[in-house]
């Protein structure tokens with residue numbers, strides 16, 4: 279493709295991302311699937327530009343509004359070329375030549391915009407902090423409350439591209455063997471700082487060039503997500519539920535940890551995700567997982583299996599604030615529609631219902647990829663306040679080797695402090711002999 283054709287492709291793709299109410303990675307995959315003629319190199323460059331535009335979306339929009347222009351994929355790209363690539367109006371003119379596959383010729387208004395932006399840089403002292411830090415307005419107050427003085431630093435970390443983390447599948451390989459194979463491919467990689475099966479790759483290889491991915495010797499999984507599975511601490515022979523399993527990212531790690539021994543039930547309310555999960559379990563050589571589609575969190579299956587499991591993981595649907603560097607479009611999507619309060623209520627309902635599955639002496643792990651108190655520490659405190667049969671297990675007891683968390687009681691990871699996605703996890707244990715009145719109070723809570 280010519281450079282100009284790549285620019286037009288980026289505009290087209292951005293239109294699709296803006297107009298389809300699905301995560302950008304799903305939109306991107308579908309878009310490229312329908313354009314198989316686009317080679318790996320061009321795909322990489324188009325994606326890199328798309329992600330850069332998404333990471334600068336608020337600032338580009340601010341400049342466009344300032345000069346009375348509508349914020350569209352094409353005008354955003356023009357502003358990018360002027361502000362970040364320091365292209366002169368004449369240079370942009372040559373790219374927007376209107377040739378086959380190239381962007382249409384510049385209008386007079388567009389040329390005037392480029393002239394006004396000449397010599398400016400993307401950040402401007404007049405920008406509100408939220409714009410400069412690319413923070414959506416619904417999240418600014420909760421994130422400020424969470425981070426205090428570190429707010430700007432954490433937001434800046436969320437604007438850096440996420441590293442490529444792999445989790446070795448111990449059923450099929452070892453970390454040393456995979457590290458050796460990556461070195462043979464000419465890639466720089468090292469063991470993850472905290473996750474026992476994790477590998478951090480210090481480059482951006484095309485995923486198609488990694489044979490160990492195809493053979494399921496490794497999965498792509500952020501180190502934070504791997505650590506949540508470690509905290510579940512499922513042992514061979516245990517009975518485990520992954521209540522919000524989705525397409526099974528954490529289920530895979532948990533079941534492998536159990537060395538295929540014992541029983542894992544992967545539940546979710548989305549059938550498509552569970553089906554994708556089942557396919558991944560098969561490819562990973564894991565035979566101890568069963569999928570279970572739930573109508574909702576209070577599905578009758580939950581009541582029927584009350585007290586039947588050693589470990590229950592609730593990887594709750596959340597705001598996803600911890601994943602913004604990996605999914606740069608996520609901060610601009612959906613949250614306004616769903617609302618933080620509704621999300622917090624849903625999480626509370628899911629946690630209370632899933633807790634019924636935990637047997638005396640068993641553990642409940644509540645996790646999110648959010649960094650907001652509302653979804654994390656406060657959610658757990660509210661749960662414990664009305665479920666006295668459960669006690670919080672401090673991190674040094676649940677995972678003595680995980681001493682690097684921002685919080686002594688919970689796993690609390692942030693991109694600026696740990697260079698992982700933002701993750702939270704709390705481990706709670708159902709006491710083998712509950713304190714007096716605890717059962718009565720628990721039952722009352724569940725039937726309410």
Ligand SMILES: C[S@@+](CC[C@H](N)C(=O)[O-])C[C@H]1O[C@@H](n2cnc3c(N)ncnc32)[C@H](O)[C@@H]1O
Nearest residue numbers: 522523524526527528546547548575593594595
């Ligand atoms: C954070 S995602 C899970 C990601 C997954 N555990 C992984 O590691 O790949 C949350 C999941 O919760 C599911 N979910 C939403 N509402 C639910 C409910 N009421 N009961 C159970 N699962 C629910 C969503 O479909 C979604 O797959």
